[in-house]
Amino acid sequence: MKKYKYLIARRITQSTVLFLFFAGNAFGWKILRGNLSSAKVFDVISLSDPFAVLQSFSAGASVTKDALFGAFIIFLFYAVLGGRVFCGWVCPINMITDAANKLRNYFQLDEVWKSWDIRRSIRYWAMGLSVVLSMILGVAAFEWISPIGMLHRGVIYGIGPGWAFVLTVFFFDLFAVKNGFCGHLCPLGGFYSLAGRFGFLRIGYDRDKCTSCMKCVDICPEKQVLHMVGRQSGAVISGECINCGRCVEVCDDDAVNFSNIYSKYIYK
Amino acid sequence: MMPERRDFLLKTIKSLGLATAGGLVWGGFIEEGRSAPLILRPPGAAPEKAFLASCIKCGMCVEACPYDALALAKPGDNKPVGTPYFIPRDNPCRMCKDIPCVPACPTGSLDKALVSDKVENGEIKLNIDLARMGLAVIDRETCIAYSGIQCDACYRACPLMDKAVTVEYMRNVRTGKHAMLAPVVHSKACTGCGMCEKACVTKKASIFVLPLKIAMGESSERYVKGWDERDEDRLKDVPEKVTTETPRSEKKPVDYLNEDVF
Ligand code: SF4
Ligand code: SF4
Ligand code: SF4
Numbered sequence: 001m002k003k004y005k006y007l008i009a010r011r012i013t014q015s016t017v018l019f020l021f022f023a024g025n026a027f028g029w030k031i032l033r034g035n036l037s038s039a040k041v042f043d044v045i046s047l048s049d050p051f052a053v054l055q056s057f058s059a060g061a062s063v064t065k066d067a068l069f070g071a072f073i074i075f076l077f078y079a080v081l082g083g084r085v086f087c088g089w090v091c092p093i094n095m096i097t098d099a100a101n102k103l104r105n106y107f108q109l110d111e112v113w114k115s116w117d118i119r120r121s122i123r124y125w126a127m128g129l130s131v132v133l134s135m136i137l138g139v140a141a142f143e144w145i146s147p148i149g150m151l152h153r154g155v156i157y158g159i160g161p162g163w164a165f166v167l168t169v170f171f172f173d174l175f176a177v178k179n180g181f182c183g184h185l186c187p188l189g190g191f192y193s194l195a196g197r198f199g200f201l202r203i204g205y206d207r208d209k210c211t212s213c214m215k216c217v218d219i220c221p222e223k224q225v226l227h228m229v230g231r232q233s234g235a236v237i238s239g240e241c242i243n244c245g246r247c248v249e250v251c252d253d254d255a256v257n258f259s260n261i262y263s264k265y266i267y268k
Numbered sequence: 269m270m271p272e273r274r275d276f277l278l279k280t281i282k283s284l285g286l287a288t289a290g291g292l293v294w295g296g297f298i299e300e301g302r303s304a305p306l307i308l309r310p311p312g313a314a315p316e317k318a319f320l321a322s323c324i325k326c327g328m329c330v331e332a333c334p335y336d337a338l339a340l341a342k343p344g345d346n347k348p349v350g351t352p353y354f355i356p357r358d359n360p361c362r363m364c365k366d367i368p369c370v371p372a373c374p375t376g377s378l379d380k381a382l383v384s385d386k387v388e389n390g391e392i393k394l395n396i397d398l399a400r401m402g403l404a405v406i407d408r409e410t411c412i413a414y415s416g417i418q419c420d421a422c423y424r425a426c427p428l429m430d431k432a433v434t435v436e437y438m439r440n441v442r443t444g445k446h447a448m449l450a451p452v453v454h455s456k457a458c459t460g461c462g463m464c465e466k467a468c469v470t471k472k473a474s475i476f477v478l479p480l481k482i483a484m485g486e487s488s489e490r491y492v493k494g495w496d497e498r499d500e501d502r503l504k505d506v507p508e509k510v511t512t513e514t515p516r517s518e519k520k521p522v523d524y525l526n527e528d529v530f
Binding site: 024025033034035037038039046048049052053056059060061062063064066067070119121122125126128129132133136137138139140141143144145149150153154156157158159160161162164165 | 283286287290291294295298302317318320321322324325326327328330331339340342343344345348349350374375376377
C-alpha cells in the first residue's frame with residue numbers, strides 16, 4: 001500500500017474536484033460551480049484559469065476584475081506551492097495519460113518499437129503559439145482545442161464527440177510518444193512549469209541513501225528533472241516536475257522524499 | 269561558423285518551422301469552428317467578436333439558468349466549442365426578471381450594461397426587456413394565421429405580448445368576407461427569446477428567431493421618414509457633405525445615364 005499512497009491520494013483529489021464540479025451543475029451543490037476555466041467556491045470566491053485569462057487578454061477582451069482576481073489567486077496558489085501540482089493532482093487528463101502509460105508498460109510497447117522522440121520544449125512553443133494565435137484570431141486559442149477543457153466540460157455538461165479529442169490524446173500517448181501530451185505538448189503544463197519554478201514544494205534526493213536502482217527515474221513522467229539521481233544529492237529545481245510523488249513511493253531506500261525549497265538538499 | 273552554433277540555428281529554424289505549421293493547422297481549425305452565424309447567445313451577450321474573445325467557456329451562465337435553456341457547444345454542434353447558446357424551438361429563454369445568467373458570468377461576456385436601465389443612485393437595474401438575443405421573423409406562407417385560420421399561439425406565448433408581437437386585422441382577400449388575425453413582430457421590442465418559436469403550432473415553426481445581423485436589413489441613414497418628426501434626429505451625427513467618388517461620378521449624369529443606350 002505504501003507504494004501507492006500518493007497515487008491513491010492523487011486519484012482521490014482528481015476525482016473529487018471533478019465530482020464537485022459535476023454536482024455543482026447536476027444537483028446544484030454550491031461547493032464548486034463552473035469548471036476549470038472559471039469557478040465559484042461556495043458562491044463567494046471566484047477562481048479562474050490564469051492561462052485562459054491570459055489568452056483572453058491577448059485576444060483583446062477587456063478582462064473583468066472578477067476574472068483577473070480569480071486568475072491571480074490560482075496563479076499565486078501554484079506559484080507558491082510549486083511545480084505542476086495542477087497537472088499531477090487536479091487535471092483530469094492526467095488520469096487518461098497515466099492509463100495510456102500503464103498500458104504502454106503492460107504491453108511493453110517500448111521494447112517493440114522505439115518511441116517517437118520529440119522535444120519536451122514543444123510545450124513552451126505551444127504556449128507562445130497559444131498567445132500569438134489568440135492575438136491573431138481574437139479567441140482564446142488553446143481553449144478551442146484543449147482536451148482538458150473538452151473532457152472536463154464533457155463530464156459536467158455532456159461531452160458528445162468531444163471524446164475524439166480525449167481519445168486522440170490517449171492513443172497519442174499509447175502509440176506515438178511516451179508521456180506525449182502532458183510531458184511534451186500541453187501549453188498549460190508549460191505555463192505551470194514556469195509559474196511553479198520557484199515554488200515551495202520540491203522533491204529532495206539523498207545520494208547517500210541511494211542504491212542507484214533507478215526505479216524513481218523509470219517511473220517519472222518527466223525524467224529530465226531527476227538528472228541528479230546517482231550523481232549528487234539535491235532537489236528537483238525544474239518546474240516541470242508534476243509533484244506526483246511516484247518517485248517517492250517507489251524508492252525502497254528512502255532516498256527520495258517530498259521536501260521544500262529551504263531544504264539542505266537544494267543546490268544551486 | 270562554429271558547429272554548435274550552426275546546430276543551434278538549425279534547431280531553432282526547425283522549431284520555428286514546426287511551430288508555424290502547427291499554428292496554421294490550429295488556426296484553420298479555429299476559423300472552421302468559428303463560422304456559425306446562426307448561433308443565438310444568452311441575454312446581454314456582447315457582440316459576437318468581443319464575446320468570443322472574452323468568454324472562457326466556464327458554463328456559469330448555463331448553471332445559473334433555472335430552465336436549462338442554455339447549453340455549452342460540444343464538438344460536432346458546429347458552433348464555437350464550449351460557448352453558450354440556446355435553441356428556441358427546444359428550450360427558449362424565459363426572460364427571467366432577475367436574469368440570473370448575466371451576473372453569473374465572470375468575464376463580462378454577458379454584459380450587465382446591455383440589459384440594464386440607466387444607473388440610478390449607483391444601483392444597476394436589470395431589465396430583461398432590453399435583451400437583443402435575436403429577432404423573430406414570420407414565414408407568412410406557412411403561418412396558418414396568414415391563411416385565414418385563427419391562431420394566436422405566438423402572440424399569447426410572447427412575454428412582451430402586444431409590444432413584440434401584435435395581431436393585425438386584415439381583410440381576407442381570398443374569401444372576400446372574412447378577416448385574418450395575423451401576427452406581426454416589432455423589432456423595437458422583440459428580445460429574441462424564442463417563446464413564440466416554441467409555441468408555434470406548425471410542424472416546423474413558422475415564426476423563428478434569427479440572430480439580428482441576419483434577420484435585419486440596413487438602410488442608409490439618409491432615408492429619412494418624413495412623417496416621423498424625430499426620424500431626422502438620426503442625421504445629427506452624419507456629416508453633411510459626402511461625395512461618393514466612383515469612376516462614374518466623374519462624368520455628368522446626362523452622359524453616364526445615356527452611355528449604353530445607343
Ligand atoms: S434569462 Fe432566464 S431563461 Fe433566459 S437564458 Fe437567462 S437564465 Fe435562462
Ligand atoms: S458565464 Fe460567461 S464566460 Fe462563462 S460560459 Fe457563460 S458567457 Fe462564457
Ligand atoms: S416575438 Fe417571440 S422572440 Fe420576440 S420577444 Fe416575443 S416571444 Fe420573444
